[in-house]
Amino acid sequence: MTVRTRFAPSPTGYMHIGGMRTALFCWLWARHNRGQFILRIDDTDQQRNIDAALGPILDAFRWLGLDWDEGPEVGGPHAPYFQSQRRHLYDAALKQLLDSSRAYRDFESPEETQAQREAAEKEKTVYISSRASLSLSEAEVQKLLAEGKPFVVRLLVPRADKVVINDHVRGQVEWDCSLMPDPVVARSDGSPLYNFATVVDDAALDITHVIRAEEHLPNTPIQVLLHRALGNKTPEWAHIPYVASPGSKEKMSKRKISKYRTNPQFQKLFELGDQVLSRMGIDPTSDALSPVMVAYYKEMGFLPAGVLNALVRLGWSLDDQAEFFTLDEMKRKFSLERVIKSAAGLDPDKLLNFQAHWMSQLPADEKLTGCLPFLKKAGLIEDENDAATQTLVASVIELAADRIRVFGDIFQLDEFFVADEDLKIDDKNFQKRVVKPEAAVDLLRDLRTQLANAVSFDAASLHDLLQAFAAEKQVKVGDVFPALRLCVTGKAQGADLFRSLELLGRECVIRRLDRSIGLAESQRAS
RNA sequence: GGCCCCAUCGUCUAGUUAGGUCUAGGACAUCGGAUUUUCAUUCCGGUAACAGGGGUUCAAAUCCCCUUGGGGUCACCA
Numbered sequence A: 001m002t003v004r005t006r007f008a009p010s011p012t013g014y015m016h017i018g019g020m021r022t023a024l025f026c027w028l029w030a031r032h033n034r035g036q037f038i039l040r041i042d043d044t045d046q047q048r049n050i051d052a053a054l055g056p057i058l059d060a061f062r063w064l065g066l067d068w069d070e071g072p073e074v075g076g077p078h079a080p081y082f083q084s085q086r087r088h089l090y091d092a093a094l095k096q097l098l099d100s101s102r103a104y105r106d107f108e109s110p111e112e113t114q115a116q117r118e119a120a121e122k123e124k125t126v127y128i129s130s131r132a133s134l135s136l137s138e139a140e141v142q143k144l145l146a147e148g149k150p151f152v153v154r155l156l157v158p159r160a161d162k163v164v165i166n167d168h169v170r171g172q173v174e175w176d177c178s179l180m181p182d183p184v185v186a187r188s189d190g191s192p193l194y195n196f197a198t199v200v201d202d203a204a205l206d207i208t209h210v211i212r213a214e215e216h217l218p219n220t221p222i223q224v225l226l227h228r229a230l231g232n233k234t235p236e237w238a239h240i241p242y243v244a245s246p247g248s249k250e251k252m253s254k255r256k257i258s259k260y261r262t263n264p265q266f267q268k269l270f271e272l273g274d275q276v277l278s279r280m281g282i283d284p285t286s287d288a289l290s291p292v293m294v295a296y297y298k299e300m301g302f303l304p305a306g307v308l309n310a311l312v313r314l315g316w317s318l319d320d321q322a323e324f325f326t327l328d329e330m331k332r333k334f335s336l337e338r339v340i341k342s343a344a345g346l347d348p349d350k351l352l353n354f355q356a357h358w359m360s361q362l363p364a365d366e367k368l369t370g371c372l373p374f375l376k377k378a379g380l381i382e383d384e385n386d387a388a389t390q391t392l393v394a395s396v397i398e399l400a401a402d403r404i405r406v407f408g409d410i411f412q413l414d415e416f417f418v419a420d421e422d423l424k425i426d427d428k429n430f431q432k433r434v435v436k437p438e439a440a441v442d443l444l445r446d447l448r449t450q451l452a453n454a455v456s457f458d459a460a461s462l463h464d465l466l467q468a469f470a471a472e473k474q475v476k477v478g479d480v481f482p483a484l485r486l487c488v489t490g491k492a493q494g495a496d497l498f499r500s501l502e503l504l505g506r507e508c509v510i511r512r513l514d515r516s517i518g519l520a521e522s523q524r525a526s
Numbered sequence B: 001g002g003c004c005c006c007a008u009c010g011u012c013u014a015g016u017u018a019g020g021u022c023u024a025g026g027a028c029a030u031c032g033g034a035u036u037u038u039c040a041u042u043c044c045g046g047u048a049a050c051a052g053g054g055g056u057u058c059a060a061a062u063c064c065c066c067u068u069g070g071g072g073u074c075a076c077c078a
Helices: A017-032 A054-062 A087-099 A110-122 A136-148 A196-203 A216-231 A254-261 A264-279 A296-301 A306-311 A327-333 A348-361 A366-378 A385-401 A406-418 A427-435 A439-453 A459-473 A477-490 A499-505 A506-525
Strands: A004-007 A038-039 A103-106 A150-153 A162-167 A171-176 A184-186 A209-213 A236-240
Touching: A004 A017, A017 A038, A017 A054, A017 A209, A017 A236, A017 A296, A017 A327, A038 A327, A038 A406, A054 A110, A054 A196, A087 A103, A087 A150, A087 A171, A087 A184, A087 A196, A136 A296, A162 A216, A162 A236, A162 A296, A171 A216, A184 A196, A209 A216, A216 A236, A254 A264, A254 A348, A254 A406, A264 A296, A264 A348, A264 A406, A264 A506, A296 A306, A306 A327, A348 A385, A366 A385, A366 A406, A385 A406, A385 A499, A406 A499, A427 A439, A427 A477, A427 A506, A439 A459, A439 A477, A439 A506, A459 A477, A477 A499, A499 A506
Parallel strands: A004 A038, A209 A236
Antiparallel strands: A103 A150, A150 A184, A162 A171
């Protein structure tokens, strides 16, 4: 039997990072078994449905390289894959349920049902459906129907039964049907509810394994009962723990972003994100983009490999050693049996670490094509196809080495792209190392002369020149290197100073030195 | 509150199915040290956990029970 799994998102306008992890496990299980992965869009709730809301979800799948065999855009033998377009199937199944008396029309008003619920709660008893409509005679039912009295259709729960499943990750789980209210299967307008549509579709699409987040566990007995009532073969289940927010066991939620901002474990990620996104003209504090969403990581310049690796290790492990997996390795080694039962908090630090690892593995030309769009978007380069620009960027990337963990980190080396007058100088350190020390400016002025007259301007020669200069002036290198760096790059620290000077070029270095010396002098005067 | 789920270092986890090899392993973070002109990297090393209580057993992180704690879910949402 071919394994068929599905991921069934609602079009919400963004792809949740936790949902992505569930989808990954789903995909992995299908691929591991050489089966099929289906994308189905659960958009039965029409009011909440927006057309553009699907785009970001498909984008996330494409970005991470998770392909789907059937679903939106690619179609498939069971098309359409939008629940909103499969109404006829639900109608037919509804008729089957009614005809076989596995479901009934409930004429009770919502208010009445609600009142019963509250009454049960007040008496601390379990609420189960009154089933008052069941005692209506056939004639009475026909009369109510003729009058147009609204009703919902409820599944007639077999109260004597038990539902037992053998979940791939949680083992045996069971429910007592005598404690269950009869679930609504179709609204008064005849439209299907989630649990019903899901069951009809899972059966129609021949889904063999329903792999979904743990919060669906309470839906499972209802779905099992529905499958039974419809005469379907029930699929196998695997309930994956949800992704919790860092350091907690609470489900990660889009609504709690402001809370996450103050979470120390989120610190580094937010800092990096704020820095990169603001540079690209995206308001990092806006709710439109946050660490809860897959797009956030894409926009910052994460690699699919980094995100994927972090996600797969959230709730799954191969053994007591392995940490790094390519998508291909995951595919081969993944198993549901090794999925952990408890909720796993996202670990931003570890995510960053996985990312740094895969970035370090990336060939130079791919780093280049990755960084170029970021520089372009930030307005730091004009034309990303220009050969000279590409050469410069490639050199900067090589110089930056492992300082670039995400593509957005290229902004840390912005001194190679900004015009001299736009160079921002770290004022605090500039004061400390250039303005305040008595001898600094004179030293820099002499250095400027030597640099201007240097025979060659390559890193090795510059290194020798600077060493000799310090010796000649009888000062520590620590008194001149940092000052020089501040003057030409604006930063207190960074990549190799001599290679930076070489890459910047003599003219640029001299110009910036002049500018900084002037700046220091005027500040010293005032 | 009902139903259901979960419980090993700060975090992600190995070990629990077949009890001894676990004075509990790895990774991230953190702290020290080495390398480096700075930063980053790299390399060495340290701190750090079986929620509690009862059983069962020669032996329990592993099995059973209870307690506690955490979480999910209780719609004519998905």
